[in-house]
Amino acid sequence: xxxxxxxxxxxxxxxxxTSALQAQESRIAHIxxxxxxxxxxxxxxxxxxxxxNQKLYVAQINKMRTDLQKTSxxxxxxxxxxxDETNIARQKEVQETLQQIDAxxxxxxxKLREQEQELLKPILEKARVxxxxxxxxxxxxxxxxxxxxxxxxxxxxxxxxMPDVKVYLGM
Numbered sequence: 271x272x273x274x275x276x277x278x279x280x281x282x283x284x285x286x287x288t289s290a291l292q293a294q295e296s297r298i299a300h301i302x303x304x305x306x307x308x309x310x311x312x313x314x315x316x317x318x319x320x321x322x323n324q325k326l327y328v329a330q331i332n333k334m335r336t337d338l339q340k341t342s343x344x345x346x347x348x349x350x351x352x353x354d355e356t357n358i359a360r361q362k363e364v365q366e367t368l369q370q371i372d373a374x375x376x377x378x379x380x381k382l383r384e385q386e387q388e389l390l391k392p393i394l395e396k397a398r399v400x401x402x403x404x405x406x407x408x409x410x411x412x413x414x415x416x417x418x419x420x421x422x423x424x425x426x427x428x429x430x431x432m433p434d435v436k437v438y439l440g441m
Contacts, residue, residue, distance in 0.1 A: 276404055300416040303424065307390075307397050316389035321384065327378035334371045338364065398424060 307313050345360045351359070401424050405413040414423045 298412045298414065299408070300403060300408040300414040301401055301424070303397060303401070303420070304417040306401075307393060310393060310397065311397070312393050313390070316393060320382065320386055320389065324382055327375075327382065330370065331378065334367075334374065335353050338367050338371065341367070373426075413434045 339430055342364055345357075345364065349357055403422075415422045415424055
């Protein structure tokens, strides 16, 4: 029994030392990229521009809806004094205007998404490149993204096992 405990302790010691050596060989760092990007002055400026444009679109859509509401109310008050043909034409006009507002809203949303991608792409690229430069300068082989919900490696300079696995599989 004593020999088994000594053997187990020796094995645990060897495994522990091996793990410590491996940890030193493959240095790993992490960074919350979302926090970094949101702290960058260029992101703050881009976000302000996006919010300004969004407010303009929302204001225009609200104005269009208010105008349509006023027109609909007026048409509703005049329904008894207008002919059936006029009322049908007005109903069709209201429906078409509503469709135009919906199309404008969809177009505005698409434009905002495109503008967001256009504004954020260089900011994200700058953050990625900077993380890689700093990680390499500090001697890290891997930099992991610690943003909650993110599961990505930003930089991987360590040993890639793919060629060995392919050889083993005969690929």
